[in-house]
Amino acid sequence: MEMTGAILLLLASIVFLVSALGLVRMPDVYNRIQTSTKATTLGTILAMAAVAFLHPDWTPKLALVVLFILLTNPISSHVVARAAYFKRVKLSDRTVEDQLKDKLEG
Amino acid sequence: MNVKAVFLTTIFGFLLWLGLTLQVDPYNMAIGGVVALLLGGIFGAKSSWRDLKLTPRSILAVAIWVVVLMIEIVRSTIDVMLRVIAPRVRINPAIVEVKTRLKTKTGRLALASSITLTPGTLTADIQDDRLYIHWIDAQSTDVDAATREIVRKFEKHLEVIFG
Amino acid sequence: MADQIVYIALLIIALSIGISMFRFVKGPSIPDRVVAFDTAGIISISVIVVLAHSFGRLIYVDVALVYGLLSFIGVLVAARYLDRGL
Amino acid sequence: MEIFLIIFAVLTVASALIAVATTKKAVSILAAGVMGLFASIVFIFLAAPDVAMTEAAIGSGLTTFIFFFALNRVKSDRAQGGADD
Numbered sequence: 001m002e003m004t005g006a007i008l009l010l011l012a013s014i015v016f017l018v019s020a021l022g023l024v025r026m027p028d029v030y031n032r033i034q035t036s037t038k039a040t041t042l043g044t045i046l047a048m049a050a051v052a053f054l055h056p057d058w059t060p061k062l063a064l065v066v067l068f069i070l071l072t073n074p075i076s077s078h079v080v081a082r083a084a085y086f087k088r089v090k091l092s093d094r095t096v097e098d099q100l101k102d103k104l105e106g
Numbered sequence: 107m108n109v110k111a112v113f114l115t116t117i118f119g120f121l122l123w124l125g126l127t128l129q130v131d132p133y134n135m136a137i138g139g140v141v142a143l144l145l146g147g148i149f150g151a152k153s154s155w156r157d158l159k160l161t162p163r164s165i166l167a168v169a170i171w172v173v174v175l176m177i178e179i180v181r182s183t184i185d186v187m188l189r190v191i192a193p194r195v196r197i198n199p200a201i202v203e204v205k206t207r208l209k210t211k212t213g214r215l216a217l218a219s220s221i222t223l224t225p226g227t228l229t230a231d232i233q234d235d236r237l238y239i240h241w242i243d244a245q246s247t248d249v250d251a252a253t254r255e256i257v258r259k260f261e262k263h264l265e266v267i268f269g
Numbered sequence: 270m271a272d273q274i275v276y277i278a279l280l281i282i283a284l285s286i287g288i289s290m291f292r293f294v295k296g297p298s299i300p301d302r303v304v305a306f307d308t309a310g311i312i313s314i315s316v317i318v319v320l321a322h323s324f325g326r327l328i329y330v331d332v333a334l335v336y337g338l339l340s341f342i343g344v345l346v347a348a349r350y351l352d353r354g355l
Numbered sequence: 356m357e358i359f360l361i362i363f364a365v366l367t368v369a370s371a372l373i374a375v376a377t378t379k380k381a382v383s384i385l386a387a388g389v390m391g392l393f394a395s396i397v398f399i400f401l402a403a404p405d406v407a408m409t410e411a412a413i414g415s416g417l418t419t420f421i422f423f424f425a426l427n428r429v430k431s432d433r434a435q436g437g438a439d440d
Binding site: 021025033061063070078082091092 | 122124125126128179180182183186187189190191195197199200201218219220222223226228229230231240242
């Protein structure tokens with residue numbers, strides 16, 4: 001029981017580490033948002049599951065934390081992406097196509 | 107119509123109260139129930155819950171949607187992690203346009219949030235029934251093909267839930 | 270054994286907060302910094318919950334709940350300011 | 356566990372220094388928010404959950420909101436242009 005929780009926590013920490021690395025390595029804001037949101041969501045779920053294994057009587061409150069993360073995390077990344085786009089932060093050179101620009105100008 | 111929204115708001119508030127206090131004695135539950143009923147009566151009728159359908163089929167669809175979402179979160183995170191770790195970052199980003207058949211605001215919000223949590227896609231803007239999606243590895247920039255690829259797997263469940 | 274693994278995991282999580290702070294310092298644009306702020310906040314929630322486990326007190330999880338909701342509001346306000354003003 | 360207290364204390368001081376040293380106002384406000392975040396973790400290490408909760412609510416949530424609100428007002432009074440820095 002304890003070992004399961006500890007190993008889940010180690011997995012969560014690796015997911016967090018990769019999300020932070022993605023924040024540094026990606027070329028533009030939009031790709032950074034991609035890596036950070038997805039990885040932190042799964043990382044938080046894994047960490048809460050780990051602590052729920054370590055303390056089974058805390059499970060309802062940890063489930064509430066997961067619920068809040070699932071509700072707020074996509075919205076905050078959506079809002080930041082929108083703000084970045086309308087502030088005209090440049091897309092990286094490797095971007096293939098931008099249909100939103102065509103829509104706004106055309 | 108309104109009774110359903112009030113009922114769902116009350117139930118949600120009561121469960122929130124139980125989760126936050128973690129005590130199951132009658133006194134605590136009575137307080138939580140009264141406050142939840144009061145708040146549900148005042149705010150429930152105009153809340154987003156009224157977009158939800160309450161039939162056996164839609165409850166089943168909620169369960170399926172949650173399972174699909176969980177699988178997609180795990181898949182997307184592993185996919186994105188592999189892209190980050192690769193020696194030269196493997197990306198092919200594009201902003202593509204997709205269409206949705208959902209009518210209600212809450213349904214579109216749920217769809218946009220689900221898309222943001224799935225493999226390499228991020229909703230950047232919504233204008234009426236068009237969603238603009240930043241796709242980390244764009245396979246096709248055609249509207250219909252992108253819609254098939256990204257939207258369909260959630261939309262068919264959300265359509266049952268929100269109508 | 271389990272305690273040592275939790276210790277190592279906490280060390281890795283602290284390292285990832287440090288890396289995301291690097292992006293906060295470097296910039297270059299303000300949305301970059303908002304993303305770094307958001308990431309650091311969400312990772313901190315897990316730090317707080319793991320600390321609640323190692324001190325063995327449930328009350329610390331409440332701090333994590335409050336933190337999760339309020340850092341979301343901070344990001345929302347910052348993005349709204351950038352977008353079209355409050 | 357002492358090492359984590361030291362790490363987060365150093366991060367708190369570092370983000371406070373960023374808030375003071377930077378020339379852009381929005382970055383300064385965000386750095387103050389990050390400082391509130393790390394300060395609340397330090398308070399948890401010092402076994403003060405109530406102070407940590409207050410610091411999270413006031414230092415990171417409310418202060419960010421009020422500062423951005425005030426900055427927006429100042430900008431729109433001074434010029435009708437966009438908020439660039």
